[in-house]
Structure formats: structure tokens, C-alpha cells
Amino acid sequence: MATRAKPDTIKESCIDTALDIIEADGVEQLSLREVARRLGVSHQAPYKHFPTRDHILAAVVARCYAEFAAFLEARPRHQDGWADLGEMGLAYLSYAREFPLKYRLMFNAPLPAPSDHPDMMAKARHAFDILQNRLTSLNVRDVAVVVDHPARHDALFTWSCLHGLASLMQSDVLHTLPLEPADREVLVSRLMARLGAALNPGC
């Protein structure tokens, strides 16, 4: 008699397979029926774990957020907080370059409604909190115009810069510009230096 796979294992296998489908054929091709077909299980089997296609997509994206957060946490650590923020920025950009599909799924593609998928939402928030907490523990200086600046604003600014560069480096539009090969390498260090100046002006 064959050993029955544990429910958790089946659920994880469904998520693995969903990601395979997205990687091979694009997110449009994801369906619970196709997941079942590739796993060689009954059409109904994935529905035990995922009531709808959105639920399995949310589980895929939630796993991406968790991997992304772990990737940021695994950066080389520095005693100096600003240097540590720099490492986090480099880790962010490395993740986007190494895992472009997962990056797009998290940040550049339509998501299932977050409020219907609390686990996905929690994992996205956790990734954001890593950046926000890093900034909170730094003495981020204010710029002249504004009196108070909650750490989430600093985090959103920093995220915008990193996301903008990560997205442009993956985009086709960069190929329309007369850039030199060395520019792409330099871009990252320039961005990080400017970002430091933006958050810590006058230093």
C-alpha cells in the first residue's frame, strides 16, 4: 500500500507546481486544474487547500515575500547602522536581479485582494517592517520642509528608490538610452550613495 502524502506536503507541492507553471508559461496559465494535472492528482485535490485560483496565487506570493524577507535578513551585518542599511539596499537589488519573476509577482503584478488573503498581507508587511525597523534605529535626519517624519515615510522613500532602480534595470526602456556597460554597475553604488545623502543630509 502506497504511503499517503501528508496534507501539508500536498499543499506545498501545489504551491511548488503553481510557481513552476507561472515560471514556464506565465501567470495567466495558472489554474487549479492545471496544478492538479501536473501533479497527477484528481482535479478536486487542490481545492481541499485552495478554494479558488486567487488563493493559490496568494500562497505563491506569500512564499515569495517570506523568501525575500529571509534574503534581506541574511545580508552581511555591520555594526555601523548606515553601512548596514547599505547592505540591505544591495541585498534588495540583488534579490530583484537574481529572482526577477518572483520580484515582479510581488511588486509589479496584480495581487489577489490583500484583505482576503491575510497570510499574504502579513508576509508583505513583515518584509516592509524589516526596512522600516532598520530605519527607525538609525538617526535619520529630517529635511528642512517637514517637521515630523514617521519612519514609514522614510521607509517608503527608500523603497521607492530601490524599487525604481530594480524595475528600470529589468525594463526594456533602459535599452533605448545611450548608456555604457559600466553605467549599470555604477548605478547601484551611485544610488546607494545618494540615498545615504538623502536620509542623512549634511553628513
Added chain:
Amino acid sequence: MATRAKPDTIKESCIDTALDIIEADGVEQLSLREVARRLGVSHQAPYKHFPTRDHILAAVVARCYAEFAAFLEARPRHQDGWADLGEMGLAYLSYAREFPLKYRLMFNAPLPAPSDHPDMMAKARHAFDILQNRLTSLNVRDVAVVVDHPARHDALFTWSCLHGLASLMQSDVLHTLPLEPADREVLVSRLMARLGAALNPGC
């Protein structure tokens, strides 16, 4: 006898119709056959102006770049260069918010190979040059680490910040975060203030 439309008019009508198709049904549905069908002309008619689907897509995107550049140029002008850069940043973000589909087509979607579509490439470069020229005429300060900083690096940094915020504000991931409604308004002014501090540290 009916007046024949001029070839240029037909070409422009094809581009209008292509944009209508993309807006209504998504870029995947764009085809020269569908353009002809909606215009009520023969299947072959669009091919006189556009040898392939990529050519009409490139013409659509080229028009978007031209409109975008004109939008940036139409910003309120300031004598003070930094204030003028600020207006350009606001114009950039306004364009992204007012024309999200065109924005995505230019910057977040696959483009036809730029080298095969020189007019599209030229119009993209022109939009970038508006930003780069604005920065060149400012006394952008260097940050400590690097000796020289060509204006294109400053332009790419500035573009990354603006593109990142524009993209995040259109993305679903922002809905996963515990932001307050006022945060979205504040974000733009915070970004612009930080951007100024980044490019002009110590001032």
C-alpha cells in the same frame, strides 16, 4: 465620390485604434487585423504603414513618449533651478497618475526591440534628455564616495526615485501596508524633499 483619407491620416487612425484596443482589452489583444476590423478597412490596409504588430506597438509607445515629454515641458516654470526640478518631478508623478496605462506601456511593459524602431528610441531618449538637461544646468553636488558623476547618473538616480514611487503608488502591494490615507499625499512631498537633499547634500 468619397474623399480618400490621406495616408498620414490612416496611419494616425491606426495608432489611435491600436491604443483604443490596448486600453479596452489589453496589449495582448493588439493585432493589425483587429486594427483593420475596427477601422472598417481591408485587412491589408494597416500593413502599408506597419509591416508587423511590433511596428504599430512601437508607434503607440513612441507617441506616449512624445506626449510624456510634452507634459514635462508644460510644467509651471521657475527661475530657481531646484524649484524647477521639483516641478518636473511633480509633473512626472502627475503623468503617471493621470495616464497609468500609457505610463505602464512606456516603462513597465515589454517594448519592441528599440534598435529596430529608431523613432520610438529617439522619443524615449528625448524624454530622458529633458530630465538630464535639467540636472546638467543645476549645480548638482557630488556625494563623498565618487569623484566624477556624469549627469546621466544623476538623471538615472532621479528617475529611479520617481519611477519607484509612481510604480508603487499604482501597485497592489501598497494595499498590504498599514498606511493612512494622508500618507499617500505626503509621500510625494517627502520624496521630492529627500530627492533635493540627495542631489544637493548639505544645503
